[in-house]
């Protein structure tokens with residue numbers, strides 16, 4: 001028991017959290033702890049004690065702990081800080097000019113093949129200075145924090161030259177150092193083939209492998225390596241080569257797999273030992289079984305299928321009920337397929353379109369998402385010893401979050417023991 005408690009968060013109406021450090025799949029996704037009239041004592045940025053308010057106060061009193069600051073949660077709902085494990089945070093420009101095209105039925109991959117889509121954002125990102133990218137991404141990062149998010153992943157992939165990929169990753173590193181939120185970086189030089197390599201796709205893969213990957217690892221700019229494995233983008237063979245070379249360079253594989261066409265990306269995820277596979281709308285049963293065998297976390301992105309106007313969504317129910325996979329959820333924040341920073345929108349869409357229960361959704365946005373970033377021992381639950389990352393919502397219970405959709409429920413956010421959002425506004429950032 002610490003002698004000095006920096007923050008005592010008390011008068012929590014309901015505290016909800018999954019427990020443990022590992023990904024939770026199948027029925028275990030529904031297993032969460034629900035505690036009424038709770039409190040959390042925080043010391044040195046970590047959770048020191050959690051329990052009912054009476055238990056916590058008694059424990060602190062018998063240890064003679066000094067409480068430096070008391071924070072009144074006002075009877076609200078408290079969850080672990082949300083984790084957004086798949087974002088394309090750093091990019092230039094926006095793509096509202098493609099909205100009419102999309103709504104008239106032109107498919108996502110066709111817009112890309114016409115030189116638009118991802119490639120239009122590549123042009124804008126190449127043009128932007130590091131400072132311009134920083135300022136734009138900072139705004140989005142604050143939006144995410146106001147949603148109750150405390151850790152995010154950020155991918156490169158809109159530079160597609162050595163310098164422009166490094167530029168994006170340096171912006172993410174600067175933001176990680178300057179902003180209260182934690183950013184975890186992923187190198188995604190294999191996001192699209194740039195126009196100057198059209199018809200010479202394998203030469204672009206050579207560039208990624210021989211020049212980009214070594215520079216990224218030399219500068220310690222990323223932990224993960226991701227590939228858009230999709231028809232007309234990177235084949236299974238090209239993806240395998242990049243992910244294996246990434247691994248040789250110390251980067252853990254992730255993969256945009258079977259989003260539109262069932263290419264076998266889910267199987268590849270299992271084969272290369274990816275920590276996660278993303279999208280998976282078209283994943284086959286064999287692919288899902290392979291992921292379950294290999295312990296790959298499916299990161300589902302219901303904002304993308306919603307925004308692309310698809311009838312089909314990822315098969316979350318099969319993944320949970322049949323394959324006992326530990327589903328994670330994310331915004332996929334990007335300027336094309338999912339222009340939203342809102343994890344709370346994702347929470348509602350997961351309920352509506354993926355048919356996940358509120359308990360499963362909480363697990364997916366916290367401990368499973370944390371494990372998709374290799375951080376299950378550090379964040380994702382409210383337990384003694386973990387980082388004190390907490391979200392305080394103006395909601396009477398957990399089910400209220402997906403139920404009352406389209407508004408921001410966040411009242412406060414505590415990141416590493418520091419209050420960074422209060423009364424719905426950013427403080428101390």
Ligand SMILES: N=CN[C@@H](CCC(=O)O)C(=O)O
Pocket residue numbers: 088117118121228256259304332334335336337338
């Ligand atoms: N599908 C590939 N990449 C992103 C979209 C990028 C974009 O359209 O700019 C995604 O995860 O959805």
Ligand SMILES: [Zn+2]
Pocket residue numbers: 086087088256332334
């Ligand atoms: Zn993505």
